[in-house]
Amino acid sequence: MKKKIYNFTILLFLLFCLIAILTNPKEIINAGIFSLEIWKKNIFPSLFPFFIISDLLVNYGFVNLLGNLLKKPIEKLFHLRSVCAFVIMMSLISGFPSSAKYIAKLYKEKIITLKEANHLIIFSHFSNPLFIMGTIFSLLNDQKICFFILLSHYSANIIIGILLREKNFKIDKSLWYSEKKSFITTFKNSIDTTINTLAYILGTITFFLVLTTILFKYIQLPLLFKNILRGFLEITQGIKYVCEMPITNELKGCIMTGFLSFGGLCIHMQVIGIIKDIKIKYSKYFFSRILHVFLAISIYLILISI
Numbered sequence: 655m656k657k658k659i660y661n662f663t664i665l666l667f668l669l670f671c672l673i674a675i676l677t678n679p680k681e682i683i684n685a686g687i688f689s690l691e692i693w694k695k696n697i698f699p700s701l702f703p704f705f706i707i708s709d710l711l712v713n714y715g716f717v718n719l720l721g722n723l724l725k726k727p728i729e730k731l732f733h734l735r736s737v738c739a740f741v742i743m744m745s746l747i748s749g750f751p752s753s754a755k756y757i758a759k760l761y762k763e764k765i766i767t768l769k770e771a772n773h774l775i776i777f778s779h780f781s782n783p784l785f786i787m788g789t790i791f792s793l794l795n796d797q798k799i800c801f802f803i804l805l806s807h808y809s810a811n812i813i814i815g816i817l818l819r820e821k822n823f824k825i826d827k828s829l830w831y832s833e834k835k836s837f838i839t840t841f842k843n844s845i846d847t848t849i850n851t852l853a854y855i856l857g858t859i860t861f862f863l864v865l866t867t868i869l870f871k872y873i874q875l876p877l878l879f880k881n882i883l884r885g886f887l888e889i890t891q892g893i894k895y896v897c898e899m900p901i902t903n904e905l906k907g908c909i910m911t912g913f914l915s916f917g918g919l920c921i922h923m924q925v926i927g928i929i930k931d932i933k934i935k936y937s938k939y940f941f942s943r944i945l946h947v948f949l950a951i952s953i954y955l956i957l958i959s960i
Contacts, residue, residue, distance in 0.1 A: 690856070741766075749782025753780065778811075863891060877899065
């Protein structure tokens with residue numbers, strides 16, 4: 655009975671969306687164009703080369719090389735084997751939702767265990783530093799605030815990784831090696847999977863931007879709450895509208911710190927799509943993002959007060 659009610663509710667919602675799309679074609683088209691611009695200017699150029707190169711790096715033993723270099727901090731801080739350093743470092747550089755792809759890749763290659771994958775998913779949610787210091791700075795024009803956002807967002811993630819680490823950790827000195835494939839095979843497979851992943855990311859961004867457009871067409875909210883809701887649905891539009899508000903840069907930075915740490919439901923859908931074929935628990939990712947929001951905002955407020 656509950657399933658029937660659930661399915662009927664989804665059906666009604668989709669019919670409502672369809673009617674709204676047909677009755678507001680101009681706004682929907684503009685939302686679609688905006689999503690394509692975000693994908694074309696920010697996501698595709700930043701993630702495409704990282705995804706391709708990361709697959710090649712895994713194939714040629716970089717996971718083990720990086721693991722050997724960062725062995726002690728990874729084991730001491732996070733109670734993880736050194737091979738997990740690859741996910742952490744690549745996620746730091748390329749930004750979300752790339753961590754989910756790297757985790758899924760290494761788990762499928764049997765380089766990391768399911769337990770390690772479930773721990774990595776909770777604290778490898780990093781925004782691309784170029785997005786914070788580049789895109790957000792271009793909108794906010796305040797280097798100090800952008801640096802505080804970056805520092806609070808990253809440090810909160812590290813704290814989560816330490817707080818939620820496995821207590822009884824035994825160091826396994828052995829490293830796992832994936833089977834090496836030819837360069838051409840790896841390159842071709844990487845392009846295929848990367849294109850599919852990026853197309854899925856574009857689809858989720860478009861869906862959430864269209865959904866936001868429909869919601870605000872029929873629901874009236876105060877401007878601040880409306881823009882906060884925008885950001886918790888899709889980060890980029892939330893940041894854009896918050897930066898245009900007549901409020902202080904300190905408050906804008908606080909709100910955007912929350913956006914980045916939660917990730918937006920759009921990012922959550924992307925993560926779900928990437929890990930759906932493996933046993934990694936999305937619930938761990940979701941609840942760690944809530945914790946991430948509170949920790950990051952707290953650190954940000956401390957930095958601002960200092």
